[in-house]
Amino acid sequence: METTLxxxxxxxxxxxxxxxxxxxxxxxxxxxxxxxxxxKESLDAGYDVLQKGGAATDxxxxxxxxxEDAGLFDAGKGSDLNAExxxxxxxxxxxxxTMSAGSVTGLQHVKNPxxxxxxxxxxxxxxxxxxxxxxxxxxxxGFEMVPNSYFQTERRRKQWQQLRDGKLPPSENPREAPxxxxxxxxxxxxxxxxxxxxxxxxxxxxxxxxxxxxxxxxPIIGAGTYANNRTCAVSGTGQxxxxxxxxxxxxVSALMDYKGLALLxxxxxxxxxxxxxxxxxxxxxxxxxGNVTMPFNTAAMFRAFRMSDGRGAIEAPxxxxxxxxxx
Amino acid sequence: METTLxxxxxxxxxxxxxxxxxxxxxxxxxxxxxxxxxxKESLDAGYDVLQKGGAATDxxxxxxxxxEDAGLFDAGKGSDLNAExxxxxxxxxxxxxTMSAGSVTGLQHVKNPxxxxxxxxxxxxxxxxxxxxxxxxxxxxGFEMVPNSYFQTERRRKQWQQLRDGKLPPSENPREAPxxxxxxxxxxxxxxxxxxxxxxxxxxxxxxxxxxxxxxxxPIIGAGTYANNRTCAVSGTGQxxxxxxxxxxxxVSALMDYKGLALLxxxxxxxxxxxxxxxxxxxxxxxxxGNVTMPFNTAAMFRAFRMSDGRGAIEAPxxxxxxxxxx
Numbered sequence: 001m002e003t004t005l006x007x008x009x010x011x012x013x014x015x016x017x018x019x020x021x022x023x024x025x026x027x028x029x030x031x032x033x034x035x036x037x038x039x040k041e042s043l044d045a046g047y048d049v050l051q052k053g054g055a056a057t058d059x060x061x062x063x064x065x066x067x068e069d070a071g072l073f074d075a076g077k078g079s080d081l082n083a084e085x086x087x088x089x090x091x092x093x094x095x096x097x098t099m100s101a102g103s104v105t106g107l108q109h110v111k112n113p114x115x116x117x118x119x120x121x122x123x124x125x126x127x128x129x130x131x132x133x134x135x136x137x138x139x140x141x142g143f144e145m146v147p148n149s150y151f152q153t154e155r156r157r158k159q160w161q162q163l164r165d166g167k168l169p170p171s172e173n174p175r176e177a178p179x180x181x182x183x184x185x186x187x188x189x190x191x192x193x194x195x196x197x198x199x200x201x202x203x204x205x206x207x208x209x210x211x212x213x214x215x216x217x218x219p220i221i222g223a224g225t226y227a228n229n230r231t232c233a234v235s236g237t238g239q240x241x242x243x244x245x246x247x248x249x250x251x252v253s254a255l256m257d258y259k260g261l262a263l264l265x266x267x268x269x270x271x272x273x274x275x276x277x278x279x280x281x282x283x284x285x286x287x288x289x290g291n292v293t294m295p296f297n298t299a300a301m302f303r304a305f306r307m308s309d310g311r312g313a314i315e316a317p318x319x320x321x322x323x324x325x326x327x
Numbered sequence: 328m329e330t331t332l333x334x335x336x337x338x339x340x341x342x343x344x345x346x347x348x349x350x351x352x353x354x355x356x357x358x359x360x361x362x363x364x365x366x367k368e369s370l371d372a373g374y375d376v377l378q379k380g381g382a383a384t385d386x387x388x389x390x391x392x393x394x395e396d397a398g399l400f401d402a403g404k405g406s407d408l409n410a411e412x413x414x415x416x417x418x419x420x421x422x423x424x425t426m427s428a429g430s431v432t433g434l435q436h437v438k439n440p441x442x443x444x445x446x447x448x449x450x451x452x453x454x455x456x457x458x459x460x461x462x463x464x465x466x467x468x469g470f471e472m473v474p475n476s477y478f479q480t481e482r483r484r485k486q487w488q489q490l491r492d493g494k495l496p497p498s499e500n501p502r503e504a505p506x507x508x509x510x511x512x513x514x515x516x517x518x519x520x521x522x523x524x525x526x527x528x529x530x531x532x533x534x535x536x537x538x539x540x541x542x543x544x545x546p547i548i549g550a551g552t553y554a555n556n557r558t559c560a561v562s563g564t565g566q567x568x569x570x571x572x573x574x575x576x577x578x579v580s581a582l583m584d585y586k587g588l589a590l591l592x593x594x595x596x597x598x599x600x601x602x603x604x605x606x607x608x609x610x611x612x613x614x615x616x617g618n619v620t621m622p623f624n625t626a627a628m629f630r631a632f633r634m635s636d637g638r639g640a641i642e643a644p645x646x647x648x649x650x651x652x653x654x
Contacts, residue, residue: 101572126537130542213463213464215457244455244548244549247549247574250574
């Protein structure tokens with residue numbers, strides 16, 4: 001397990017993002033550069049909001065939209081295909097100041113699931129909407145709706161077909177070789193704004209060849225996404241079922257709140273708790289002091305962070321030798 | 328807030344059930360007796376399993392099925408109607424020994440949602456299935472499917488229609504008078520078997536006139552349902568959105584695990600945390616020593632428990648003067 005701890009003065013603001021724990025095993029050199037560039041674009045978009053004095057919620061949404069639109073990650077365009085060959089997407093956002101949250105699951109036509117999650121938080125009395133009901137709500141709000149084929153990239157469809165045909169080499173089959181973890185690629189963002197507010201957001205297409213209707217950890221408050229100004233904001237990625245059973249993201253917060261652990265230790269212990277019953281993955285987390293940790297127990301993780309005091313890094317694991325900490 | 332604490336020798340086994348926090352405001356005397364009788368029937372069915380040395384999971388399922396079939400509670404037959412006049416049901420079960428869980432949301436045709444939740448736990452690699460995907464899985468397993476009208480009782484439809492027409496007196500409108508809480512009625516069961524295993528299960532039709540696709544706390548691991556042999560089993564009921572945001576059930580466990588609180592204090596504090604941002608409801612919880620607590624902060628709560636050392640009570644709030652502790 002690798003962790004990153006950063007101490008900071010209390011005035012720091014900033015954000016962290018992830019593009020999933022795992023690593024694509026067949027990236028071309030061009031793809032590798034594309035991953036790095038998209039992480040930077042997402043990070044900059046979120047940071048720009050914060051730098052202008054904007055709210056953490058706006059920063060998280062801005063950062064995640066770019067990852068959803070990229071076609072590179074398992075979220076929005078580029079989502080994994082389910083057992084029926086369709087993309088079904090989940091997303092969630094939680095505001096650590098108000099402890100309000102919005103979550104959507106089972107979307108097939110909403111171009112940017114994270115934006116709909118925010119609308120559930122801002123415009124309804126509910127926290128979570130699923131499937132057709134969620135999409136009806138999106139249509140009523142005039143959201144951009146797209147055919148499911150929009151989300152299905154050639155690479156994901158090919159990988160899905162090979163898995164279905166039993167032709168995917170075991171080393172690349174996420175079911176048989178967790179180290180390959182081709183299927184991971186959930187995206188997320190956690191941010192601390194200049195007012196000291198913490199927000200977490202996560203968006204995903206779930207796992208390849210999942211049963212139709214499968215809900216992962218990303219849209220579950222306390223599992224894949226959680227924020228609480230008293231403690232931290234967390235966005236997880238990995239084998240969702242284990243993160244749900246471990247109530248992962250809330251566990252990080254509870255370990256800080258009730259045991260007095262620092263962010264680094266809390267995230268590490270919560271990840272170990274999930275690993276104890278076999279779960280693999282990682283998370284990004286930020287606390288109200290601007291400390292950041294991004295641990296994972298998989299082969300690698302797409303991750304990046306940027307803080308107002310100059311700390312920062314972008315890590316696209318396929319180009320690990322090109323890691324460029326900003327200082 | 329009212330709480331019930333029971334100390335017990337470590338050898339005790341038993342269970343607690345609830346039929347929701349809130350109270351029907353227009354029950355006839357016959358209805359009141361019917362509620363009491365159903366709670367007893369459910370309690371006895373679960374207890375019978377445990378007494379024969381059966382597993383807590385089997386006890387929970389046996390108890391909840393009876394409440395789902397009763398036509399009296401907001402779960403299975405008798406579920407509240409959503410904004411489109413349909414019943415959409417959620418259910419969840421979690422095993423505290425293996426920390427495995429099964430959850431379903433947005434069901435419209437599965438007669439016993441709790442049984443499907445268990446099938447998700449036992450027969451899939453997933454934890455949670457939603458909507459059409461969940462029902463396809465049920466059909467593939469040969470589950471009993473019923474038309475949605477099966478779930479819609481005359482009383483619930485009338486209440487829904489009055490709410491829609493603006494004819495429900497404010498005192499009986501759950502949106503305007505939280506004290507009336509006609510809309511509550513989620514059911515659940517927590518059990519400790521003779522082997523020391525803890526299991527929690529919850530089933531619900533959600534809240535009246537909810538948006539289609541709304542997911543409440545009941546099917547969310549850590550919110551409305553949680554079990555962990557190290558700490559406790561919890562099933563919540565009430566204004567689900569608040570219980571999700573408070574990650575209620577896992578919070579009870581975390582307060583025991585990390586702060587060393589006893590079950591009574593942990594459940595009380597977690598309920599207070601939810602109440603702090605306006606949430607009303609209650610829960611049943613049991614720990615590995617056989618302690619039971621059933622706090623609520625609403626007008627009343629249908630609740631009952633029975634332990635092998637003779638402790639027990641059945642409380643149907645409309646007949647509060649007939650509370651009959653078994654000793």
